[in-house]
Amino acid sequence: MAPVTTDPTHPSPSPPPWVADLAVIVLVISISFVPFPDSPTRPVTPVMLGVVVLAAAVMTVRRRWPVVALTTCMVLYGTASLLGVTTQGIALATAVAMYSAAFRLLRKWTLLVGAVSVSLIVVFTLIAAIGNVADPRVVQFVLMLGLGAALGDATRSRREYISAAIERAERAEQTREAEARRQVSEERLRIARDLHDTVAHQISVISLNAGVASSVLSSNPERAKEALGTVRKAARTVLGEIGDLLAWLRTSEDEVEAEAAVRPQPGLDQLDGLFARFRAAGLELKVETEGDLGTVDGPVSTVAYRVIQEGLTNAHRHGADHRATLTLGVGHSRLTILVANPTRSDSTPPTGLRGGYGLLGLRERVAAVRGTVTAEPASSEYRLAVTIPLTKEASR
Known part of the structure; x- marks a missing residue:
């Protein structure tokens, strides 16, 4: 079984392209045998049968070379018109080729190609209709061509819109991740600064007074006792500040903001x-x-x-x-x-x-x-x- 392709601009998997191309080919050949009222359209001659088959075969390259496929279908339709036999299959193939061209081209080029195609189709159809501008075949084919161009342009616009939306969402996600990393980094720096401000000062006091106490322990016991008292007081202070810092790290963001609003700096x-x-x-x-x-x-x-x-x-x-x-x-x-x-x-x-x-x-x-x-x-x-x-x- 052939794998099913997934289009990132569609929420569900889509069938492989050849399935749609095969359906169009079958439809082009089949519809060629459906006659207009009071008009012979069945390809009874080998030449007309070849024209219809060739138009169907062009559908296999319409995705890669849409303008070439549209031009070929125009030539085939003109040939059928000059032979005096109109076929709905060739008209359908031309409309599908127009859809592919509009899907691949920018809108301004789609309008230009569509205008040229409609002009040529009108000329070819008028030749086949012997000058009758009100012939239903003219209106029918022009409408099919316009519908193909409109659908192709709409599909292209929709895919571009969805692709742009996906790209914006990806950029937004990357921005959120970068912002999250930045906030984490800033939070780590802030914690490092707070830890240094609250602890390093008291540790320095402890270290200095411990040195003083050890140096004067024998010669000046009162001074040593005073220094040790300062060490003890600083140690209690640093333990309390570390406890406050750990408690702050365990609180939620809302609680932190509320505490910051009332806690004096x-x-x-x-x-x-x-x-x-x-x-x-x-x-x-x-x-x-x-x-x-x-x-x-x-x-x-x-x-x-x-x-x-x-x-x-x-x-x-x-x-x-x-x-x-x-x-x-x-x-x-x-x-x-x-x-x-x-x-x-x-x-x-x-x-x-x-x-x-x-x-x-x-x-x-x-x-x-x-x-x-x-x-x-x-x-x-x-x-x-x-x-x-x-x-x-x-x-x-």
């Missing part, structure tokens, strides 16, 4: 507590402020808080003598943040692959509010400089 109004924690951890911090920090709110305030947190953490971990200077400037159109700390000769700035994730996340946060970041050594100190525009677009 750290901002510049919480700097005093941040400074106190760093000073308690042993960082000698000097803060210089110019302008009113209370005018900065929204995402800019949160990003500025994270910038200061990251800058002071790096200064505490990598700087010399555990000293840092923070300079904040609030202007009419921008917020500037500068964290400077002296460097040790054996220290490595936190810009490498292993130590650069914090700065990488910081750059992403600042870029989200259209700000710029500069982190580089200058003379005997290391500077982290951030500029954030104070505009409506940056606050969105």
